[in-house]
Amino acid sequence: MATNAPVITEKKTRFELLNWLMANPVLGAGILAVLVPTLLLVARESWSTEQGAHGPIVLATGLWLLWREWQNAAVVARPAPGLPISIAFAILLPLYFVSRVSNIVETEGFLMYGLVVAALFSAIGWEALKRLWFPLIYLLFVLPPPETLVAMVTNPLKIMLSESAVGFLYLVGYPVASSGVTIQVGQYQLLVAEACAGLNSLISLSAISLFYVYLRHHANVRYALLMIVAIVPVAVFANFVRIVLLVLLTYHGGEAAAQGFLHDFAGLTMFMTALITIFAIDHLFGLLFPRLKGSKSDPVAKPAAEPAQP
Incomplete structure (x- = not known):
């Protein structure tokens, strides 16, 4: 018996993500404003040393893993409720700005990571986020550990x-x-x-x-x-x-x-x-x-x- 289950294509999942970004331009711009300067700081302070030389490799392979698993996660992707996201941002954003001003690269990196994951959660929901668990954990190796x-x-x-x-x-x-x-x-x-x-x-x-x-x-x-x-x-x-x-x-x-x-x-x-x-x-x-x-x-x-x- 034939089934009428929808086929999730890579083009469709990419289109849905672009739709979410277009519907939330302020949130997308805010995440870029947090992500880019922190990654540049991590690259300057950590990736240029022997201890953090693995960072660029982990970042490239981690993004590839996210792209590889995204189609599987998009099947169950649903926007998350706004209240938990607002609470997460209300807690993480002040701490991030304090770390940014203090120039504490370890703390700033992990707070940036938390903000990015919170934004991703708001876009795809908990079930889809669980399917991306390994790439998200793996990308933590990009950041330097606390001294x-x-x-x-x-x-x-x-x-x-x-x-x-x-x-x-x-x-x-x-x-x-x-x-x-x-x-x-x-x-x-x-x-x-x-x-x-x-x-x-x-x-x-x-x-x-x-x-x-x-x-x-x-x-x-x-x-x-x-x-x-x-x-x-x-x-x-x-x-x-x-x-x-x-x-x-x-x-x-x-x-x-x-x-x-x-x-x-x-x-x-x-x-x-x-x-x-x-x-x-x-x-x-x-x-x-x-x-x-x-x-x-x-x-x-x-x-x-x-x-x-x-």
């Missing part, structure tokens, strides 16, 4: 990774010792900085890994969650490999060699280690849990039964 959070997580992580790297190298026969985040190897002394073992590298590695997991397994929610749980240990292991490699470069090539081109090469090795480990874990989980990997969260549509013959 207090970085310091709180980084310090114990640096100490743990430093001691682990020293313990491993000592077992294989290297003259190495550590005191906190300071590593002594031979006649050289190294300081494990945030760029080598901190939350910043964990964020970039987690973002790349999440992108891979979502593209490959987003239709299988349980397996995707299993892979997401493995991301943080993989990122920590990749940082461990980087510290070990930098200590070895310093011991065999000297401090100048380890802090020059080879330092950047160690960072590239860290990312390659993380990606290869994610691929290996994905393959291993597929062998250990074949039913979980083969199952899908969306039920498979069954063919309609043929009408009974008279």
